[in-house]
Amino acid sequence: MLITLVLVAILFILLLIIDFKIGKYNHNQNPRTLPKQETTGDYQLYKNGSALYEDLFQDIANAESQVDVYFFLVDNDYISQNFLQVLKNKAIEGIPVRLCTDRIGGYKLNKKIRQDLKRSGVQFAFSETPGFPYFFYRINRRNHRKITVIDGKIGYIGGFNIGSNYIGGSAKFGDWRDYHLRVTGPVVGAIHEILLDDWYLATGERIEKHTTTEKGKHKLKVFATDGVELENEFTSMVQSAKNEILIGSPYFVPTDQLQKALKQAIENGVELHILIPMKADHPFVKEAGIPYLEELYHHGAHVHFYDDGFYHSKVIMIDGKFADIGTANFDRRSFFLNKEVNTYVYDEVFISDLRRAYFEDVADAVPFDDHWLKRRALSTRINEKIAVFLRPFL
Incomplete structure (x- = not known):
């Protein structure tokens, strides 16, 4: 009996591996790529969820012609309920309102909530619904974007989802550090195009994007990725540095290519800082990064564990001249x-x-150094070994 169970388990694991590899191959042959758009715009930065939600909810309430929203995750708590009520109120006024979430990330939007949205006139859809073929691969393929477009004139894009966690409502994580942008000008059309492409893939419905005649003061680029291109893009960023690289990410699991580029940058005299959270919100993600961080630390990098809440920001800055703010973590996923x-x-x-x-957050961080490495728990060391096998999913 035991031998049979072991054989069944081995067969099941092999089927998952085959499913994942064939699914990945098929995806790489047919990625949904969108061109990198050079544009202009104006922007306001949020690093606090309360301020972001206050402005976002008010802008939605003031909408006159359209509200399109995509969030990877919408929770089911009082913040989320307030958010959904703002959308419902706008739809009741007769304004077209479309809400889309990732199928896994939005699992708390149950059937009752979705029916209530529909009764109010809110159009709702799930993105990236797992299915066959390649079910195991597709369940790992998530739409991690967070975009809102209002009247074609105001856009929001960045790392915050919707929920009380993101205003420090979690006793476990405390204050939540993230970055989000409120944008105006032509850049709004660029992000709207991405959101509407996600809506089309989820519903089959093509919506014409709103356009604005407003001009933007600042040069911007918007870059949407679909599980391809990003490794090379980040590598190019690293290789362009002459003096300084600042990386902030909740997860740090680089590829061999990126690890090599970071080490080469240090050897070229570039000062590298990496800021990640002390706390982990998913199993094994922190441990998966430790071997890479240790190698970079001994190579000369400055590594910091943010310890004044949870660090969820996704940012790269190069030489004080370029900044990347988005949804992409520094990880394989x-x-x-x-x-x-x-x-x-x-x-x-x-x-x-x-x-x-960034350096204000570094001041609230614990240094990743020989002292920390020597004192880390046995359980952490064991999880580091296990995490080696989980890197493709982290």
Whole structure:
């Protein structure tokens, strides 16, 4: 009996591996790529969920012609309920309102909630619903984007989802650090195009994007990825650095290519800082990064564990001249599985303020050093070994 169970387990694991590999091959042959868009716009940065939600909810309440929303995750708590009520109120006024979430990330939007949205006139759809063929691969393929477009004039894009966690409502995580942008100008059309493409894939319905005649003061690029291109894009960023690289990410599981580029940058005299959370919100993600961080630390990198809440920001800054703020983590899942969207900013005044905020968070961090490495728990060391096998999913 035991032998039979072991054989069945082995067969099941082999089937999952085959499913994943064939699914990945098929995906790489047919990615949903969108062109990187050079555009202009104006922007406001949020690093606090309360301020973000206050402005986002008010902008939706003031909408006059259209509200299109995509969030990877919408929770089922009082913040989420307030958010959904704002959408329902707008739809009741007769304004077209479309809400889309990832099928796994939005699982708390149960049938009752969805029916209530529909009765109010809100159009709802799930993105990236798992199915056959390649079920195991597709259940790992998530749409991790967070985009809102209002009247074709105002856009929101960044790392925050919707829920009380993101305003420090979790006793476990405390204060939640993330970055989100409110944008105006032509860049709104660029992010709207991405959101509406997701809506088309989820529903089959094509919606014409709103356009604006407003001009933007600052150069921007919007880059949507579908599990391809991002590794090379991040590598190019790293290789372009002359003096300084600042990386902030909740997860750090680089590829061999990126690890090599980071080490080469240090050897070229570039100062590398990496900021990640001390707490982990998923099993094995912290442990998966430790071997890479240890190698970079001994190579000369400055590594910091944010310890004043949970660090969820996804940012890369190069030489004080370029900043990438988006949804993509510095991990294999964002590189090879998820749909992501990143915004590139080139305004040195803005980047100077962002850099200052980054080092304020570094001041609230614990150094990753020989002392920490020697004192880490046995369970952490064991999980590091297990995490080696889980890297493709982390």
